[in-house]
Amino acid sequence: MVLLEIVAYSLASAKAAVAGGADRIELCENTAEGGTTPSLGTIEAAKALGRAKVHVMIRPRGGDFLYDADELEVMRRDIRHAVRGGADGLVLGLLRPDATVDVEATRRLVDLAEGRPVTFHRAFDWAADQRRALEDVAATGCNRLLTSGQAPSAFAGADVIAELVRSAPAGLTILAGGGVNPSNVLELVRRTGVREVHASLRGIQATRMERRPPSVSLGAAPDWEADAIPVADVAKVREVVGLLRQA
DSSP, rough: OOEEEESSSSSHHHHHHHHTSSSSEEOOOOGGTTBBBBOHHHHHHHHHHOSSSSEEEEOOOSSSSSSOOOHHHHHHHHHHHHTTOOEEEEEEOBBOOOSOOOHHHHHHHHHTTTTEEEEEEEEGGGGSSSHHHHHHHHHHHHHHHESSSSSSSSTTTTHHHHHHHHHHTTEEEEEEEEOTTTTTHHHHHHOOOOOOEEEEOEEEEHHHOSSSSSSOSSSSSSSSSSTTTEEEEEEHHHHHHHHHOOO
């Protein structure tokens, strides 16, 4: 059976992932920035849902994956909080200025996970040399690599992902993510040979506010109404879970 990980940008999405039967949750915040570290309260509440493993994103900001000393200290503190909050695993990724994996700094963060599995996220897709980056990720002690095959979507990068699956050393699982949906997930699994997929399967929850907001932007403008709430779609999660049981 192929496992499904749902990226949840809120507790509501985590609840939808659990209700839909997902195997694991990548818990984060800030969908417009591609995911940053969630609050301790969100971690504890997601863990209380039960049934799905909760892997917590450790990313102090959006943008690139080159972090200074202050940001690395924030990441260390966030890992300690996540571990105390009951995280089943962690998700992180660090690069050097030349777009190589920062093996030493990543390994030091992995050590703080206290034996929990750690996923190296799609910072890998920005790496300059795919083969070297794969070897470096394995050297950090990470157990899993999330990638779209260095393409805009996992389906577009399927050939690269297939090569990563063939080349990955023992103990490093390749997790395919990026644009995964009910229409392409089975073909993606067939073409790549992955045994785990990562998806948002996002829908939009309408606001319950009776008065709509004025035309005032409170940050980066995503492709939905300012007062709409992006939440994983339970029906889509269930559909993909059902499809993966066939794979």
